[in-house]
Amino acid sequence: MTSPLQFEIECESSRTSARVGVVRTPHGSFQTPAFMPVGTQGTVKGVTPRQLVETGAEIALNNTYHLLLRPGPELVQRLGGVHAFMGWDRPILTDSGGYQAYSMADINAVDEDGVTFKSIVTGRPIRMTPEHAIEVQNQLGADIIMAFDDCPPSIDPRVGPVNQTRIRQAAMRDSIKGSYDHDARLKIANERTVRWLERCAAAHARPDDQALFGIVQGGTDLDRRSWSAEHVCNVELPGYAIGGVAVGEGHDDIVMVVRHTAALLPRDKPRYLMGVGYERDIVAAVCAGIDMFDCVLPTRNGRNANAFTKEGQLRFRNAKFAADDRPIEADCDCPACDPAGNGWPTPDGRPLTRAYLRHLCVAREMLGPILLSLHNLRYFQRLMVDIRRAVREDDWSWFAARWPRAAEGLPAELQASSNTETSR
């Protein structure tokens, strides 16, 4: 089997497990550690592909679940695949739809063969098996595709927070009925995920131009993570992911699980931490040896009038910004903070003001979410640029001075050393 993906590690950090590298795919390469914006329904919300390239994104994610329901993989295939569909001739990763099938469906049922869930578009029942998830991803045609896994609720649904109603329903309807035993459910899911991975690998019809990644599960139980990593990595694949992280647990648990699990994945293959996350989570995971990230935070928070900055998020619904004539962030080069540098016909190279962004948000003008999404997407790419530089130069005190909040994710010994250097 020719691998559709090459991963080259260019540099490794001496004091952490971080590494900088490049992943080559049939649609070009991307630098790692990489942050992948999420294009849920075949579009990163509010952003054109040209604008997305200009944020520095080199790979985008699409959700199989959403494209399966609408417009359907046959149509996407007929239109030339997901790259042509959305006008993005660069690397694309599709998830398998498993997570959404569990978390978004009001009604679902899990058995050894697959999952049945209700379409959020038509209300009709949809049957998804490992074979079907791979067939759909083969039709979509992304460069990296993900195994279909069994995703039980991470927190015992009988004791979880009340807003986890749908997860609770899902748990109650799955294979363990009546007397729900959360621990037994996690064990079954962990074992089933390996069996399903083998079925995914066997069903994969385009191994020469689509790289299938396996997903390690196991929640916050490190023994279960170890078991999962061993058995998932027994299936020879171009890359591996860590799933079931940042689904409600705190930063410390995220770090614990990622440090433990990343070290169990093959060193010479890309490691992808799914759905993460906040800046300090990303930094901690990079130091644990993670190479790829995705998260909806930049666009979701942008649509909700929130801008990421190195000092924390700015919430533009807050009246204190009403007459604020500063840019979102002084050293940012996004279209809002540096319109002249982004080809805008703006007077005297002036930035757009926080007052203007607040006006757009309060007036419910589309340009508000658009500009805040662009700012946030650029913010995460700037974070990755500086992370890669910190790894290359092994200079975390430079990084910590520049990204004080993100640096909270650094290992304690590096934080101490950077503090020492700063106080010298």
Add this chain to the structure above:
Amino acid sequence: MTSPLQFEIECESSRTSARVGVVRTPHGSFQTPAFMPVGTQGTVKGVTPRQLVETGAEIALNNTYHLLLRPGPELVQRLGGVHAFMGWDRPILTDSGGYQAYSMADINAVDEDGVTFKSIVTGRPIRMTPEHAIEVQNQLGADIIMAFDDCPPSIDPRVGPVNQTRIRQAAMRDSIKGSYDHDARLKIANERTVRWLERCAAAHARPDDQALFGIVQGGTDLDRRSWSAEHVCNVELPGYAIGGVAVGEGHDDIVMVVRHTAALLPRDKPRYLMGVGYERDIVAAVCAGIDMFDCVLPTRNGRNANAFTKEGQLRFRNAKFAADDRPIEADCDCPACDPAGNGWPTPDGRPLTRAYLRHLCVAREMLGPILLSLHNLRYFQRLMVDIRRAVREDDWSWFAARWPRAAEGLPAELQASSNTETSR
């Protein structure tokens, strides 16, 4: 008084009153006949200024009414004026707010001194006089500002269509109470508009860098239009507009009024037909000697999933586009129809398909309205490019072959001649 605006006619059509020219303002020049996109609240909805420039727009319109209510002219002035506010260092025109004060307010009262209306943002009463409308526009700082006029309902509110409730309310509350006499109301408005224009001109505090345009009213009564044109043009100003057109009457009435009125305006000053319109209306007005247009159609219809094409509008809610692999319009160079030409990372220079645009609209993705707005804005600019070419080359049969629907606005004799040439 130094004029803040120079108008140079480069070429006149021999068979029509059309002319091609250029208007120079303190923020650069724009070619005429010009189509001005509408940036209601300090943004053309869904479009960045860079994207707007790339559609070919050379001047944008902002609504004083909306900016007065939110965020307020003092703030816009403090932030450097409306150009800096929205990041658009090119010509801007602001309307006076008169039309919106009448048409959008649930409650308003008109007297000889001004209008009182209820803010659609706060619900508080707002008092607007000619002096105040000019003061606000002086604060906003656009290159071209508009006189504040008395805008009575164009159609007798006692016989008008039922959806004109607000206009009817407005009429009932204005200066003629009790026994409403529509004709008398129009006469008063016409005369008052001239008195208010004189007050606007006297109040104008920035005549050296803001060009004040007067507005000719008179509805569909040609005698009233003649009277208004004479008295409005007696006030020496850098340009004149025709208001109260395309407010419910049909194409034939629009053409009748514009042909009659445009001919009464000074030849050597720009003529602006406010709020118009559809393609054939624009073509008819150009042939009558109009130089400037504005309309919300490109963005409003784009947001409603409709795309303009030379063959008519495509309504992307229609299921017939679900698997249509063609671009919106084959010869269009907008980002949707020619993504590669617009810097997108699109495969093989392929256009985005109608199927993809329909998917975006059906999935309620922001990119749908964004792309359809960009397409429609570019469509109207392409129309203006071809109109200017037709005037320069005095070749309306070329134009009619290219824009069959827009050419319905050509004078009958040109349609006949172009038909003849086509059938030769």
